[in-house]
Amino acid sequence: MNIPSAGISGYQMINRSVQQIDQAGREIARDPVEQQNAAQAEQTGMLSNTTVNHPSKPVEQSLVSMLEAELGAKAGVKVVAADNERIGTLIDIEV
Numbered sequence: 001m002n003i004p005s006a007g008i009s010g011y012q013m014i015n016r017s018v019q020q021i022d023q024a025g026r027e028i029a030r031d032p033v034e035q036q037n038a039a040q041a042e043q044t045g046m047l048s049n050t051t052v053n054h055p056s057k058p059v060e061q062s063l064v065s066m067l068e069a070e071l072g073a074k075a076g077v078k079v080v081a082a083d084n085e086r087i088g089t090l091i092d093i094e095v
Contacts, residue, residue, distance in 0.1 A: 007083035013076030020069035024062040031059050 004012075 005083065006086070007080055010076045010079030010083060013079065014073050017069040017073035017076060020072070021066050024065040024069065027057055027062040027065075028059055031062075
């Protein structure tokens with residue numbers, strides 16, 4: 001079993017957080033478009049495929065997801081910094 005280093009784990013945390021922020025941003029950007037499509041469908045009496053097949057999350061939920069991702073990214077940065085400090089300490093001891 002291969003255990004990744006702390007630095008790699010930190011970078012993975014940052015990468016997942018960036019992906020989560022990107023996804024939440026797309027959901028927030030898509031919400032007004034879906035609301036407009038639903039309003040137009042109501043006016044014309046037609047049912048919109050986007051609102052049936054892909055219900056959107058509330059904007060608040062996407063914002064909370066962004067905040068969670070921010071905290072995850074900050075934790076990842078701290079992990080990478082601690083790993084760098086640990087490596088620096090090891091190099092100082094051996095030199």
